[in-house]
Every structure is written in C-alpha cells, then in structure tokens.
Amino acid sequence: MAVAPDERSVVLARTRALKMARSVHAYVRGNTAQFYEWLEASSIAASIPEGPTLWICGDCHLGNLGPVADAEHRVDIQIRDLDQTVLANPAYDLIRLGLSLETAARSSDLPGVTTAKMIEAMIDGYRRALTPTLKDDPREPNVVRSVRRKAIGRRWRHLAKDRLEDVTPNIPHNKRFWKLSHAEADAIATLFAQDPIRVRCRELAGVEGDGSVRVVDAAYWRKGCSSLGNLRFAVLVGISSGKAKDERLALVDIKEAVTSVVAPSSKAAMPADPAERVLMGAKALSPNLGHRMIAAQLMGKPVFLRELAPQDLKIEVEQFSRKEAIVAASYLAFVVGQAHARQLGDRERLAWRETLTSQDGNLEAPSWLFRAIVAMAGAHEIGYLEHCRRFALNR
Known part of the structure; x- marks a missing residue:
C-alpha cells in the first residue's frame, strides 16, 4: 500500500479518531495528554500523595503491561511501552492503571462496587511489591497466565506470521x-x-x-x-x-x-x-x-x-469476570510496584508504602486513589461521548 508522506497525517488522524471511538477503554488508552491535563485541573490533584522521585511509565494502562522477553528469551511480565517515561511521582502510574482497570470492568458490565474492590486489590498488590521481606506474590490471574504460556511457546515463525x-x-x-x-x-x-x-x-x-x-x-x-x-x-x-x-x-x-x-x-x-x-x-x-x-x-x-521478540505480547481483555478483575488488579499493580521498587532502597520502599495509606487510617482502599480514579472515569466518559459525537459529525 502506498501512502505519500504528506498524506499520512490526514489518514493517521482519521485512524486515531476511529480507534478511540471504539470504546471508553480505547479512548483512555489514546488520551494520555488529556488525562494529565484533567488530573492537574481536578480538585483531587492536591490530595495525591507525593512519592519518591523515580522513573514511572507515565502511560500505565492495561495494554502496556505483558510478557516481555530478555536477551536470553526468558519471559517476565513487565511494562512494555515506555514512550512517556519520566522521573516523577509514582502515584501517577497507580491512578492511570486504576482508570484503565475501571474502564475495562465497566466495559465488561461489572457493577460499580467492583471498582472499590479492585482498588483495594491494587493497593494490596502494590504494597506487596514494596515490602522487602515478603516472598508470596499475588496470584497470577488467568488472563495473564494464558498470555504468558502463549509467549513462552512462541518462536520467530510466529512473529513473522503475525507481523509479516x-x-x-x-x-x-x-x-x-x-x-x-x-x-x-x-x-x-x-x-x-x-x-x-x-x-x-x-x-x-x-x-x-x-x-x-x-x-x-x-x-x-x-x-x-x-x-x-x-x-x-x-x-x-x-x-x-x-x-x-x-x-x-x-x-x-x-x-x-x-x-x-x-x-x-x-x-x-x-x-x-x-x-x-x-x-x-x-x-x-x-x-x-x-x-x-x-x-x-x-x-x-x-x-x-x-x-521485536516473538515473546513480547500485550494483555488483551475482552471480558472480565468480577473475580478475575479483582485478581488482575492486584497482580498488575504488583508488577508496577516491582518496577518502582527496584529503583528504591529498603527504607525508601517502606516509607513510600506507609505514605500510600497514611491519610486514611485503616481503610484498605485509600480515598485519594478512589476519588482520583472516579474523577478521571467521569471526565473520560464525558470526553469519550464528545469525541464520538465529533467523529460521527466529521465523518
């Protein structure tokens, strides 16, 4: 297919708009810049705890986590897209991951209470990653286990068939x-x-x-x-x-x-x-x-x-069950926590773990994280519907 370089911008803009109109979950994935603008302008911004300055993903949504092979073709579940990575507050990754999980759950017609349960599970998984002496990892959800097994069995011929x-x-x-x-x-x-x-x-x-x-x-x-x-x-x-x-x-x-x-x-x-x-x-x-x-x-x-390694795959979720959504939230937050924790010493890990929930006493799901995810979910739902309306009129 031949598309002249000067014509690409028009075709690609149309393609991007179409992809973002498919679902609110897809809209969240393609709306990183607006996410941070809305977050900064929201009433919740001042209550987000200030974590240690470290490298964060910046665009930490569900599709940017998955099996990644090392140079020896060993496979681990890690962050797989670092375009937006910066030295910043790690709380941003938690909010963006939580929003991605929330929209995936809503797209699966799960009840709103599932969001609260997922946030509790996220904090549990993330805190586990920050605990230096803890050895028991969160249970790997079926959606992750299946994609990991697929990744381990892949070779060059599979990559060539998929891509080429x-x-x-x-x-x-x-x-x-x-x-x-x-x-x-x-x-x-x-x-x-x-x-x-x-x-x-x-x-x-x-x-x-x-x-x-x-x-x-x-x-x-x-x-x-x-x-x-x-x-x-x-x-x-x-x-x-x-x-x-x-x-x-x-x-x-x-x-x-x-x-x-x-x-x-x-x-x-x-x-x-x-x-x-x-x-x-x-x-x-x-x-x-x-x-x-x-x-x-x-x-x-x-x-x-x-x-591109044959083992590099993304986690694709067509439908979440309630139980699976909660297990996935814990495990994926644990993966993100590992990425953050490997940049910190033991004392810094424990201090950041304490800061996460210090505002809320014994609450399992910190109110700042819950309110941030709910606020961003509302903003993106409105933005998504406006995007769909504009896209339909432009077409």
Whole structure:
C-alpha cells in the first residue's frame, strides 16, 4: 500500500479518531495528554500523595503491561511501552492503571462496587511489591497466565506470521505497512550502516566478530494510537557472522521519541534527548526491554530501536469476570510496584508504602486513589461521548 508522506497525517488522524471511538477503554488508552491535563485541573490533584522521585511509565494502562522477553528469551511480565517515561511521582502510574482497570470492568458490565474492590486489590498488590521481606506474590490471574504460556511457546515463525503474514524475508504492503519514500529508505539504510548501530545489532543477536548487518526490507508502520502521526518504521534486518547461510533475521521497530506529556518532578535530572530518556527509563522500569533498545537519530529526529521478540505480547481483555478483575488488579499493580521498587532502597520502599495509606487510617482502599480514579472515569466518559459525537459529525 502506498501512502505519500504528506498524506499520512490526514489518514493517521482519521485512524486515531476511529480507534478511540471504539470504546471508553480505547479512548483512555489514546488520551494520555488529556488525562494529565484533567488530573492537574481536578480538585483531587492536591490530595495525591507525593512519592519518591523515580522513573514511572507515565502511560500505565492495561495494554502496556505483558510478557516481555530478555536477551536470553526468558519471559517476565513487565511494562512494555515506555514512550512517556519520566522521573516523577509514582502515584501517577497507580491512578492511570486504576482508570484503565475501571474502564475495562465497566466495559465488561461489572457493577460499580467492583471498582472499590479492585482498588483495594491494587493497593494490596502494590504494597506487596514494596515490602522487602515478603516472598508470596499475588496470584497470577488467568488472563495473564494464558498470555504468558502463549509467549513462552512462541518462536520467530510466529512473529513473522503475525507481523509479516509469512516467513519469507519481506514486509508486505497493506493497511499496516506502507511503502517508504526514497528519502526514508535511504535514511534507514544509512542508519543501519553506522558502526554503533551495527555493533549493537550484532551484540543483541549474539553474533561475534565483524559480521554483516543489512536492511532486507522496511516499511512505514501504522501502529499504536497516541503515537500515530510520528515516525514509525518496521525494518527487517539480516545479521550474519560472515559464514555462509547463517544469516539471522530480526524485525526491528523504529519509533520516534517525543517529549513526554507527563510533568516531571522539579528535582528530576533527565537526558535532554527524548530517545535517551526513553532508554534510561526503560532500563529502570523494564530491564528485559530496556537492554534490547538503542537510542539514535533518524531524519533529524530522535528515535529508539528495539528488536521485536516473538515473546513480547500485550494483555488483551475482552471480558472480565468480577473475580478475575479483582485478581488482575492486584497482580498488575504488583508488577508496577516491582518496577518502582527496584529503583528504591529498603527504607525508601517502606516509607513510600506507609505514605500510600497514611491519610486514611485503616481503610484498605485509600480515598485519594478512589476519588482520583472516579474523577478521571467521569471526565473520560464525558470526553469519550464528545469525541464520538465529533467523529460521527466529521465523518
């Protein structure tokens, strides 16, 4: 499929609007900037506890958690999208995850009391991750267990079939993959000809010596929601040690790094380059992913590269049962808590754990978190309906 670069913005804007109109849950996923604007303007903003400054996901919704393979193909459930990562208050990740779970529960026609139970479960799971001596992890929900099992059994052929439609070494041009302009093709070829990129590609592929790295095929990738309209390319790379018939194929995702919509802590000292910021945040929050990424420049813009592993999957929820929603809330908050906790010493972990519920005595679900999620759920419900109305009229 051929879409000229100057026509992409119109097509991608329409695609983004359509994806966000599918459900309020999809609207939350694609509405990160507005989320933080509404949160800052809300009456609840002043009551959000100030946690330690650390790397947060920034866009911590359900679809951004899932199985992630490390360089040795071992699989862990970690944060899988770090575009918005900044040094900031970890409470933001809890609110955004809670909102995502709430909209998923409402889309599953679960009663409102489930939201309160999920928030209790979230705090339980998150506090477990902050407890240095606690050994019993929350129970893994069925939706996570099934996707983990699927991830462990996946190989290159599965990735090729999902992404490329076949195992043949080319990227098909279709609704997802668009033909490159000559300038884009030349820029990508030049990028992979750079020594630092070639060396890092060989390291990640486990190829020693002076093996070759070549671009087999590449395409513009229409993918995601909030990132639509920025540079996004899929590149099929061949990596060889130089011996005959030993070339290894890798599918590399190149994504433009943009300024985060999350306001960083006033004490934060982060890299000025957005790609370096994403790389640093990824290494802190999701080591499996962070150590497979490369920061670079492409066509005058900061980008980050990551090899797509067959085991990297997202958690997709069609329908939550009440019990499953509560178990998932505990477990996923535990995963986020682990990402935060690995950046803190034991004393800092315990202090932050105490701060989370200190305002509410013995309440299991802190009122600040409940009220923040309810306020954001209301704002997004209104925003979603307005979005659907505008989208329908524009069509």
